[in-house]
Amino acid sequence: MxxxxxxxxxxxxxxxxxxxxxxxxxxxxxxxxxxxxxxxxxxxxxxxxxxxxxxxxxxxxxxxxxxxxxxxxxxxxxxxxxxxxxxxxxxxxxxxxxxxxxxxxxxNKEGTKVIFSAVVGRGDKAIGPFNTDITLIYRRVITNIGNAYSQSTGIFTAPVAGVYYFNIFYHAGRAHASGLHLYKNSQVMVMTGHQQSDNDKPDNGGNAVFLQLQRGDQVYVRLVANAYVWGSDYDTTFNGFLVTQI
Incomplete structure (x- = not known):
């Protein structure tokens, strides 16, 4: 209520x-x-x-x-x-x-260092000529920071994606032609060489290139068929290093 x-x-x-x-x-x-x-x-x-x-x-x-x-x-x-x-x-x-x-x-990028330098290292023995192209193995390793170059196969494998610099150099006599091709995976990037001549003195040659590589890409040098180079411990070299990581 x-x-x-x-x-x-x-x-x-x-x-x-x-x-x-x-x-x-x-x-x-x-x-x-x-x-x-x-x-x-x-x-x-x-x-x-x-x-x-x-x-x-x-x-x-x-x-x-x-x-x-x-x-x-x-x-x-x-x-x-x-x-x-x-x-x-x-x-x-x-x-x-x-x-x-x-x-x-x-x-990590700043800490990645890749540098290598290697020589054929076969004493005074000439390498070649062969009737087919062969991968040239640089057995005497001078520097291999990052362990990207394989002393047993002669192949450089990119550990990281980036821009790399490579150069090759050879020394050879005049008895045979010389020819080296630098490959990225299965593609020729640069080459160097000379033709056989009875009048020439011993020849030297080389080439260099910047390559953009992805991780796992391979770079190596092949001696072309019917060509040769001197295989001393000092003359024929293969070098490279990482310029910048991307």
Whole structure:
């Protein structure tokens, strides 16, 4: 039962009591009591006080509900800001990891050293001529930083992608033609040589090239058919190094 209904019930009881004993008179305004019995007057006074307390409690309850809603709103805003902060933190961590990876990659590039120099190294023996092309093996290794050149096969294998520099040089007599081809995988890149001549003195020759290689590409030198070079420990060489990693 709400407050208004309770008020009318009590007022009706007061009217009925007043009519029964003739001691109470109520005006049309329910807040103005002309006369009533002592018990009824006390009850109405207590009821009025209770109504004021109830109104005060309702007001405080509404204020509390308002503060609660405001607190909930602030809490949601705080949660949103926290999620945004977490997102920014994750993005910062991702950028930091990417930066660290780039730094490590640069350090690895700077730390990669590939340099080799080798000589045929067959004493005073001539190599060739043969009736077919052969891969020339430079057996005397002077330098092989990075171990990319194989002393047993004569093949250089690129350890990293990059631009490399290679050169070849030979020394030979005039008794036979000379010819060297430098290959990248199965393709001739550069060559050097001379034709047989009875009038020439001993010949020297060479060539050089920059090659862009992928990791695993192979570079080697082949002595062409019917040609020869001197195989001493000092004359016929194969050299190369990594210029820049890409």
């Amino acid at each position: 709400n407050l208004t209904m309770l008020w009318f019930v009590l007022l009706l009881c007061g009217l009925i009591s007043a009519q029964d004993d003739g001691t109470a008179t109520v005006t049309e305004n329910p807040n103005e009591i002309q006369s009533c019995s002592p018990d009824m007057c006390d009850l109405l006074v207590e009821f009025g006080a209770m109504r004021e307390k109830l109104r005060a409690m309702e007001t405080r309850l509404e204020d509390s509900e308002t503060r609660l809603r405001n607190s909930e709103t602030r809490l949601r805003n705080s949660e949103t800001r926290l999620r945004n902060s977490e997102t920014r933190l994750n993005e910062s961590e991702t950028r930091l990891r990417n930066s660290e990876n780039q730094i490590l990659e640069l350090r």
